[in-house]
Amino acid sequence: MTTQEVSAVFTPLRKNWWLWVKENLFNSWYNSLLTVVLGTGIVYALLAALRSLFGFDYTILRVNLTLLMVGQFPRDMLWRPWLSGYLLVAAVALAAGLLKAQAQSKAEQAGLPFTKTRPGDVLRRGWPVLVLVVILLSLTQTITPTLLTVGLLAMGIAAYFLGRVIPARGRRLAWVGVVLLVLGGYLALAAFGGRGWSQWGGLHLNVFLTIAGIAFAFPLGLLLALGRRSSLPAIRTMSVTYIELVRGVPLITILLFAYLAIGFLLPENLKPSPITRILIAITLFEAAYIAEVVRGGLQALPKGQVEAGQSLGLPAWKTTRLIVLPQALRHTIPPMVGQFIALYKDTTLIQILGVLDLLNVSFIINTQPQFLGQGLFILTMSFAALIFWVGSYTMSREARRLEKKLGVGER
């Protein structure tokens, strides 16, 4: 391709689309040939994909939906994941409402414009999630999950508006409520004869490992990032060594190593469960990456900010806590979400340790006698891929939105 041709490809679509097609797809005999051959292939592939998608018998997903979602969680205890879901959605919605209300009062005090979230925005931003929920519900065998989901949605909306209307004085208490709800979300699954995370599986396990992994790795990564910039050589060297060592090794190696090494090193009665070992490995791995993300944020901060803190007589740790970190972490939100997405997908690696996560379940249900050898791999893998795509895409979209919003008002 010559430069002219390259630039032609990137010129915006003209009003006369036929002219565009002629200029870009049929401008020479070989280009015309390529267009015809590739075009036929693409159309054929699309048709085949569509036909097989509709031609598939979805029984394999219908029968195994619970397995795909929550693994081998005892079937007589399925109310527990639902209750947990209710509590967690309540926590997230309440937190979102509180954040929005806080942003609003801040903006109003400062005289800055503030845009309310409209239902249309939520639809535009959340359509992949909604589509996925509809697909999942279409695969259920009773009406109960649909009713529960509608209830979940209603409760989420209620919690959001509760967060919006709680007066400023009550917000601190409401945040305590958020924490309690999250805690309740775990206890609903584990406490009083339930099942702890060691016995979780399916999509639930992937999501849990992602969130818990980041939650545990974040404080560690923060310390490592600060350690890397420390003026004490011993701490600096240790931090750099750890970060570079871990970043130089694939996650799968660390997973295997943690899994086996912890098994060897600890006596039988102290051995953590496989999933706990996996969580430890993920935490140690992610901490190194988060440290580098945080370091980027720290480096972006002008030196004058620290000097201003110092000149006011603030001790070093208060300068860090009150001036450096609030600004630096704000800048790290977008790359941090990227890390989050990467981990979400990386959690599928744990299947090499024989854990029944979503991908592993999607794989092994094909070996069930009634589905064996029916070529349903494409279906089950597409299903798993769709679920991961929806999560990752939504996160990355929200990250981009945040990126745009940051730097407005408070800069």
Next chain:
Amino acid sequence: MTQATVYSDATHAKGEPIIELIDVDKFFGDFQALKDINLSVGLQEVVVVIGPSGSGKSTLIRCINRLEKHDRGRIVVDGIELTDDVKAVQAIRRETGMVFQQFNLFPHLTVLDNIALAPRQVRHASKAEAEATAMQLLERVGIPEQSRKYPGQLSGGQQQRVAIARSLAMKPKVMLFDEPTSALDPEMIKEVLDVMVELAKGGMTMIVVTHEMGFARAVADRVVFMADGQIVEVGTPEHFFTDPQEDRTKLFLSQIL
């Protein structure tokens, strides 16, 4: 290098000396930024430091609150000698306010929180107390109506006035100004200088690095001229501007006046 010219009436600080620099040297690698600096500043005195860029003016005042560490000599502020001892450094920083060329306000905090932060965190003032003081200071610098805004919403001149208020909130005994008007648009310089003049009249001890000769003439008790890391000439404004002794000073003044 010859001994710096020091006029007989300018040898000693006006009041009790509160800042003393004795034989101070400062290096950045091989480059000597400060050479054999001797300066004593008295209580309630206003000292203006001028000189060409790269002459060490900023380094000089940044050494006084330990944003830079001096390599030789002694620096004593309010009876406390600057050493590696963190407590001494903290004590001196509490007594010393600093205003920067780039304002360095905290962009994530409102104007009010910018000012109230240090009194609350360092002096352990209550929230109400710190905010009341902050509002008084904002009145004093003439922008109480901006208290709930963020620094990014203010003009440069307003930001610098907030920065001055932020430093004053710690009730410092000494104020250091590092080219406070150099980053401002011309029409905003006056509003900041007015605040500084008012501060000087109120008896604040000040060391001001600036290119504002009008300010130096009107407010300074002594003018210090620096070049190549050394103090070349020290004198009262009348002497300094009308009858400079050193060739280096004459050259500089001829270039800027």
